[in-house]
Amino acid sequence: MRIEVKMKHLIALFIAVSMSLSPAYSQKLGIGVRVGSQGVGADLSLALTSFLNVRAGGTSFSIALPEATIEDENVDVAFTGDASLMTASLLADLFPFRNGIRLTAGATYNNSSISTTGSPTDSYSVQSRTFTTQQIGSLTAELGYGSSIQPYVGIGFGNPARGGRIGLLFDAGVLLSGPPELTMTGTGMIAPTATENQETIQEALDGIEIFPVLSLGLSVRL
Amino acid sequence: MISNRSFAAASLLVFGLLFSSCDLSGFDTLEDKIAVALDIPGVATTYSFQLQDAATGEDLTSSARVVFSGSDAASIIDPIFFDNVEELEVGDGFFTVGLSDDRVPSGESLVQFSVYVEAAGYEATLQKVVTDNTGDYQVSVLMVAKSAPPTGVVSQSQQTGTATGGVTSQPIQVATQPDATTGGAASVALPAATQLTTASGTPLQGSLQTQVTYFNNQDPSSLTAFPGGLTNVSAQTQGQGQQTGGFVSGGFVSINITDQNGNQAANLSNSATVVMPVPANTINPETGNQVQAGDTIPLWSLEPASGEWVQEGTVTFESSAGKGRTEVGTELFVEFETPHFSWFNLDWFQYGAQNCSYRTPFQIELAGNDLQRTLLLRASRRGGGWSQQVYVNGRDTSHQFYNFPQFVSDIDVEVLYDGAVIGTGFASGPVCGQVLPIALTFPPVADLVDVDLTVAVECPADGGGTTIINPSYPFQIRKSGGQVWSGVSLEGGNTLIRGLEYNALYDFRGSFLDNGQPTTETRSFPINENTDPGGDITLIAGSRDGDLVTLRYRIQDNQSVCDNL
Numbered sequence: 001m002r003i004e005v006k007m008k009h010l011i012a013l014f015i016a017v018s019m020s021l022s023p024a025y026s027q028k029l030g031i032g033v034r035v036g037s038q039g040v041g042a043d044l045s046l047a048l049t050s051f052l053n054v055r056a057g058g059t060s061f062s063i064a065l066p067e068a069t070i071e072d073e074n075v076d077v078a079f080t081g082d083a084s085l086m087t088a089s090l091l092a093d094l095f096p097f098r099n100g101i102r103l104t105a106g107a108t109y110n111n112s113s114i115s116t117t118g119s120p121t122d123s124y125s126v127q128s129r130t131f132t133t134q135q136i137g138s139l140t141a142e143l144g145y146g147s148s149i150q151p152y153v154g155i156g157f158g159n160p161a162r163g164g165r166i167g168l169l170f171d172a173g174v175l176l177s178g179p180p181e182l183t184m185t186g187t188g189m190i191a192p193t194a195t196e197n198q199e200t201i202q203e204a205l206d207g208i209e210i211f212p213v214l215s216l217g218l219s220v221r222l
Numbered sequence: 223m224i225s226n227r228s229f230a231a232a233s234l235l236v237f238g239l240l241f242s243s244c245d246l247s248g249f250d251t252l253e254d255k256i257a258v259a260l261d262i263p264g265v266a267t268t269y270s271f272q273l274q275d276a277a278t279g280e281d282l283t284s285s286a287r288v289v290f291s292g293s294d295a296a297s298i299i300d301p302i303f304f305d306n307v308e309e310l311e312v313g314d315g316f317f318t319v320g321l322s323d324d325r326v327p328s329g330e331s332l333v334q335f336s337v338y339v340e341a342a343g344y345e346a347t348l349q350k351v352v353t354d355n356t357g358d359y360q361v362s363v364l365m366v367a368k369s370a371p372p373t374g375v376v377s378q379s380q381q382t383g384t385a386t387g388g389v390t391s392q393p394i395q396v397a398t399q400p401d402a403t404t405g406g407a408a409s410v411a412l413p414a415a416t417q418l419t420t421a422s423g424t425p426l427q428g429s430l431q432t433q434v435t436y437f438n439n440q441d442p443s444s445l446t447a448f449p450g451g452l453t454n455v456s457a458q459t460q461g462q463g464q465q466t467g468g469f470v471s472g473g474f475v476s477i478n479i480t481d482q483n484g485n486q487a488a489n490l491s492n493s494a495t496v497v498m499p500v501p502a503n504t505i506n507p508e509t510g511n512q513v514q515a516g517d518t519i520p521l522w523s524l525e526p527a528s529g530e531w532v533q534e535g536t537v538t539f540e541s542s543a544g545k546g547r548t549e550v551g552t553e554l555f556v557e558f559e560t561p562h563f564s565w566f567n568l569d570w571f572q573y574g575a576q577n578c579s580y581r582t583p584f585q586i587e588l589a590g591n592d593l594q595r596t597l598l599l600r601a602s603r604r605g606g607g608w609s610q611q612v613y614v615n616g617r618d619t620s621h622q623f624y625n626f627p628q629f630v631s632d633i634d635v636e637v638l639y640d641g642a643v644i645g646t647g648f649a650s651g652p653v654c655g656q657v658l659p660i661a662l663t664f665p666p667v668a669d670l671v672d673v674d675l676t677v678a679v680e681c682p683a684d685g686g687g688t689t690i691i692n693p694s695y696p697f698q699i700r701k702s703g704g705q706v707w708s709g710v711s712l713e714g715g716n717t718l719i720r721g722l723e724y725n726a727l728y729d730f731r732g733s734f735l736d737n738g739q740p741t742t743e744t745r746s747f748p749i750n751e752n753t754d755p756g757g758d759i760t761l762i763a764g765s766r767d768g769d770l771v772t773l774r775y776r777i778q779d780n781q782s783v784c785d786n787l
Contacts (some may be wrong), residue, residue: 018660072258074689084459124260136260186424192259192678192692192714212244 007222019081029222032169034059036215038112039085045093045219047161053093053105055160061085065116075124075136075190081116091152095159099109100167104154106177110211114143119192143180143205151176152213169217174210181205257688259678259713263319265301266356267327270709270733273315273339276364276447277372279641279705281315286341286365288312290319291529292350292456294335297325300735301695310740317740318696318733327353329580329642334454336529339363345377345435345476347449348529352625357698360596360709361615364447364775368433374444375406376401377435384583388417388425394479394494396432404500404553406542408436408475417491418479422524427483437474439568440501442602445609448474448522449565452608453626457522457571458532467573468626470507470607472519472556473498476565486563493559494667496507496566500539502553505605507570512605513554515541520571521556523564529565534560549766562564563770570607572627578654583622586635586647590662591616593670593721596708598638599663616720628654637662641705669724671766673749675776676716692716697732705732722749733768 028047034040036059043057062084070077091106118139124131154173182202184194273282288310290298298307301320310317327333340346345366353359368377376398383392390412397409410432418426437444445452452469460463475498501705506513517539521530537556556568578584580582586599594616602609603622608630614621631652637645637660645662679691692715697717698707710717722728731744747753751764751771762774 070256070258075258075260077258086736115267189261189263190258192261192690193257195677196259196690197256201252204252207245207248210244 006094014048028161029079030162030167030219031222032057032217033095034171034215034217035168036217037213038087038215039209041087043089043160045122045160047159049051050162051098052093053095053159053161055091055093055104056089057091059085059087060087065114069121070118071164076121077139077190078121079116079118079139079141081114081141083112085112086110087112089152093156093159100157100159100163102156102159104152104156104171104173106152108150109148109150109152110145110175110177111148112145112211114141116141124189131189135188137186138191139184139186139190139194142183142192144169144183145177146181147178150178150211154213157182158217158219160221163221165221167219167221169219171213171215171217173213176209176215177211179206179208238598240644240705242637245412247408257680257690259690259692261692262463262694263306263710264696265299265323267321267333267353268301268318268358268696268711269321269351269361270318270358270696270698271312271316271337271363271724272707273312273363273365275344275370276366276375276443278372280504282312282341282365284341285344286312286315286339286477288317289336289338291338291527292335294321294325294333297333298323298335299433300738302734305735305738307735307738310735310738312740314740315732316698316731316742317735319735321353323432327355329354329443332580336450336563337361337363338526338529343368344450345371347447348471348524350451350529352454352456355749357615358709358711360615360698360707362611362613364611366437366447368435370443371435372443372447374401374438374441375435375447378435379431379433380433381426381535382430382479383425384429386429388419388553390414390416390418390430394430394432398434398563399497400438401436401438403438403440404499404501404556406474406553407497408434408499408718409494409497410434410477412490412591413492415492416494418481418487419489421488422484423489424485426479426487427484428493431478431480433476433478433480435476438497438499438501438606439471439473439504440606442600442609442611442719445471445606446600447612448567449476450529450567451610452569452743453610453623455571456528456530457573458530459571460520460533460535462573463470464574465571466625467569467571467577468568468608469569470603470627470630472500472504472568472607474565474567474569477562477563477578488564489562491559491562494563495557495559497555497557498568499542499567500554500556500568501606503605504554504607505603507607507627507631513539515554519556519568521558522567522569522571523560524561526564533567533571534558537568570627570629572629576628578624578626578628578630579624580624581626582655584633584649584653584655585657586621586623587657587703588614588619588621588637588645588662590645590664591619593664594665595639595721596706597644598706600636601633602636604632604634613709623653633658633730635660639664639706640701667721667723670721671724671749671769671771673719673722674716674718674770674772675712676772677712677777678715678775679735679777681755681779699728699730702727702729725750763767763771 003065038059039061041059045055089108094103120136139176156171184198336644337349349363378398382394394412397407521534597614645660646659681689751766754761758778
């Protein structure tokens with residue numbers, strides 16, 4: 001399993017944003033680092049009032065997916081690929097009880113995707129005729145979102161910009177992402193498998209209207 | 223500020239969204255729905271043969287035996303299962319074979335093989351097939367019915383005594399009816415007490431049936447039905463060894479004597495006398511003038527095993543009037559003695575550099591076949607002796623004749639569609655290297671549409687799931703009641719068929735080798751976007767947009783194709 005986190009970019013971004021803010025606000029700033037269903041990320045919170053923060057941040061994560069095989073009577077196809085999660089969010093945190101419990105809403109730029117390539121595991125013979133794996137070809141499936149700006153609603157705990165110097169962060173919510181969109185293409189003899197199945201798989205994917213968000217993290221008040 | 227109740231409501235909203243917006247039931251059966259779909263590449267070259275009655279043009283309805291021979295016969299295969307095919311029993315006059323992928327035809331490396339066909343009630347015939355490119359070819363083999371031959375062919379069959387231990391009990395004398403062109407008859411005469419044996423040496427026994435069939439060299443219907451054809455002829459010459467070339471014919475005769483057990487006489491202890499009439503207006507290609515008494519012509523007989531013509535010698539044209547031979551008409555004839563029975567051909571022969579090669583062919587350019595209809599092209603030499611007939615695929619805008627003698631000249635060309643002449647042309651003088659343009663005029667038809675046809679074969683897998691096969695295979699189509707089938711090829715399960723009449727009924731047929739023997743599947747249905755043949759064929763989608771009808775079908779396999787995957 002391969003994990004790639006582009007943390008240095010995020011940290012550089014937040015430091016730059018922090019330094020650009022005026023001193024008046026610098027004592028109401030906090031940063032958070034998180035790990036969760038959107039990957040690993042960081043954000044910068046600014047307390048506008050005692051019960052309202054604005055938060056900007058991002059996550060990034062990629063992972064090599066384990067190999068999966070579609071077993072067919074005639075041709076077995078092994079899929080490998082990567083899942084890439086990347087988001088950037090602008091959120092409002094509402095603290096109704098003036099403690100760490102909060103309601104969160106906002107917009108997220110979601111550039112997450114899954115990319116897989118399937119190849120036959122063996123040659124394919126019809127009577128005296130044998131087709132090589134190269135002749136059979138390959139399939140490519142890309143999963144992404146048609147709209148990359150997506151609303152977010154959630155609840156959570158923790159206020160990076162107020163309270164203790166170090167804090168715990170927890171978030172649970174949903175990105176109203178709409179169904180992920182599947183694009184399948186193919187080469188060689190197996191190419192029709194893409195068009196044959198894309199609609200069927202998309203119908204199943206159409207039942208997924210949201211992207212669940214769960215994260216845990218730590219915050220530091222600046 | 224908001225209340226605890228509001229916060230609880232917001233929390234419920236979040237978790238409600240989380241769970242209610244995820245309907246994962248679609249994944250429960252997804253695994254069963256996913257199917258691997260394959261484009262199975264067809265063989266690059268196929269041959270769809272039609273065994274047709276030479277007089278009527280109809281496909282044979284009687285069983286026929288087909289044997290492949292020649293230099294590329296070993297490359298003939300079943301186009302689905304790729305097994306080699308050497309011999310077939312054809313029930314309905316139609317079958318399709320393929321060419322092995324490792325044999326690629328080209329101008330430099332022509333693919334050549336012969337098809338020997340025999341069917342009850344018909345003269346056996348031999349068709350030479352020559353191709354210089356990959357593709358799906360439609361080949362017509364014209365069969366001469368003994369009881370109803372085409373114009374220019376006469377046939378006579380009669381009881382001619384008995385044989386005991388192969389020895390004939392009486393003289394045999396059989397003559398055809400007079401040929402309409404020459405007024406003369408072909409005949410065979412054999413003295414009594416002649417021993418008749420088969421090619422393997424078996425003596426004939428019991429009652430004997432003698433058949434004489436004569437093909438004149440004037441009528442295109444006779445010349446195009448000549449067994450073995452006139453081009454790409456493999457010939458064993460006297461003096462020049464084996465050569466491949468072309469014939470200009472003086473006539474053809476086949477002689478068969480069979481006993482009550484079906485044994486066929488091949489060898490004779492006494493020579494038989496064979497007489498053939500020759501039309502006086504035959505142009506001798508060596509002189510450029512009408513043949514005259516005293517002119518000579520090579521005599522050939524067929525070696526059935528190899529499909530090769532063997533030169534028996536040279537015979538001389540004689541005047542019937544001068545010899546008082548009224549039975550051969552008022553024109554010319556030849557007479558020869560032979561110690562065996564075969565097919566006998568009178569032909570002038572040219573080969574090698576004397577032939578029109580594929581580099582200098584006689585080329586017919588066809589203009590106006592915008593709807594890519596399969597056409598029948600017939601080229602005939604004025605003065606007789608040479609005629610060729612070939613189906614031209616609708617995608618081809620030209621056809622090239624080659625490997626025929628250079629002294630073939632003055633050619634009339636007819637182009638036929640569905641039995642009607644839609645274009646003619648004439649090339650005067652030597653035709654090698656000539657290009658003859660012919661403009662085609664089709665009868666007008668209202669509401670023509672193109673059909674974008676997609677066919678997929680659904681193969682259930684033993685372990686569940688499905689494999690979808692998008693076949694590449696040739697089939698044929700014709701308007702119901704029409705005469706000519708047109709070749710159409712599925713490539714990856716798809717084809718575009720041009721110019722069909724909207725709502726008219728069409729016949730579709732394909733031939734498959736089932737356990738090595740041809741089986742023809744024929745369906746008829748009207749051309750429109752709602753056509754659902756039913757049964758094992760399901761209409762998945764159909765639409766019409768202007769002149770384009772799109773049809774997508776799914777076939778539940780019933781040809782045992784899937785079982786063999």
